[in-house]
Amino acid sequence: MGQLQTGPRRPQGLPLGSHPLFATEDLDEARDRVAQVYCDHRLEVMGRAPLAAQHNRLDGQDLSVNVLTYGAKTQIAPGPLEQFYLFQFPLRGHASVNSGARGYEIGDGRGGVLNPDEDVSMIWSEHCVQLMLQIDRRALEQAARAEFGLPQGAPLRFDGAQALTGGEGRSFLGLLQFVISETQRGAALLGQGSALGRQLERTLLVGLLQSQVRLPVAGAMGLGQGHAPRMMRLAEEFMRENLGAALMIEDIASAAGTSVRSLQAAFRARHGCGPMTVLRDMRLERAWEELSNPGADTRVTDVATGLGFFHLGRFSEHYRRKFGCSPVETLRAALRA
Incomplete structure (x- = not known):
């Protein structure tokens, strides 16, 4: 040690x-x-x-x-x-x-x-x-x-x-x-x-x-084929309903009625990435919606922190990678329209 x-x-x-x-x-x-x-x-x-x-x-x-x-x-x-x-x-x-x-x-x-x-x-x-x-x-x-x-x-x-x-x-x-x-x-x-x-x-x-200790994983215990679509639906519904909450992967797995490993395997099979990456993309899409339809008091910082992005530089980086522009540019374009 x-x-x-x-x-x-x-x-x-x-x-x-x-x-x-x-x-x-x-x-x-x-x-x-x-x-x-x-x-x-x-x-x-x-x-x-x-x-x-x-x-x-x-x-x-x-x-x-x-x-x-x-x-x-x-x-x-x-x-x-x-x-x-x-x-x-x-x-x-x-x-x-x-x-x-x-x-x-x-x-x-x-x-x-x-x-x-x-x-x-x-x-x-x-x-x-x-x-x-x-x-x-x-x-x-x-x-x-x-x-x-x-x-x-x-x-x-x-x-x-x-x-x-x-x-x-x-x-x-x-x-x-x-x-x-x-x-x-x-x-x-x-x-x-x-x-x-x-x-x-x-x-x-x-x-x-x-x-x-060696533990059995869900896939080795005969997880039914019909379980995965239901699991994914429950997980994604829970994520969309809680975009502003401080979620951990255990919270999502619990809401979907499955284990963390089974949840990760199902998301990788369907999306090619883990559930937390999908959650981040959902939050980015919600941010784009809010910035594209702003009110008089809409601010990029408020939108980002309200969706769980507390590192604004990282938020802007992910946003630009996904949408090809910065959050500020989206907001300014919407205000000019």
Whole structure:
């Protein structure tokens, strides 16, 4: 993880230091403070090293980013997590995990996700430092349905340790590193209720799913041929009715009753591009209509921002590419007519 690595034996230098939850050498306090944000659990110190627990935590809407160490070798037994999935990736040291009927090791570039309905116990090595993503169970299951076509009611299961040193795993860790580094610089990316924070959380969920579990996609599940025209009609009607709204692709897929991947595949088959590009063209066409039929108070800036174009230079560039003239030229020609 490069920048996420910290120097040996220096818990005060843990990532997310700007968001401390607690630091203590008291076993009962450490157990109680962790239980407040995770769940009740048994915590025991093994070996002779003293407990030096520290927990930094960044809260979002449906997930939290955590960095936790106990300093000492510890046994942790929470039982079933119930309400959340927990991704674990040791930045230092390693951990032995028993989850359900499986046992596995994480560390040295390998991480894993605990399923919420399995009995869990773990042993963390001395000086183990873990980067963890705690994710609301319903939010992750909904993302798996929307993005990958996981059937309604089908369980979302993670199976053991996965290497995250290349490909999608490396990209996912890079995104987590970006969130942490920006937070340490003072930028508030999560937990602010903003569209950026919402999209960033969604991207983290999708990145975790891509790097940790194989999911069936809608096309492999026998998606009916008659579904695509209806899907497209619902999606395009929703887009036209909400041209001024801050839509994300997940909103469109939900309105069309399908997954993001199925929606993207259907739009590429029909239009040769994704749904967000089609949405942009719809907005440009509406802008042309408004500028071609102006009122006394019509302004290019108002038309653009009312349709979700907040970067006026980019709006003008797309507009000229589509219509062969600038928005201002369209408006001036209409006012002279």
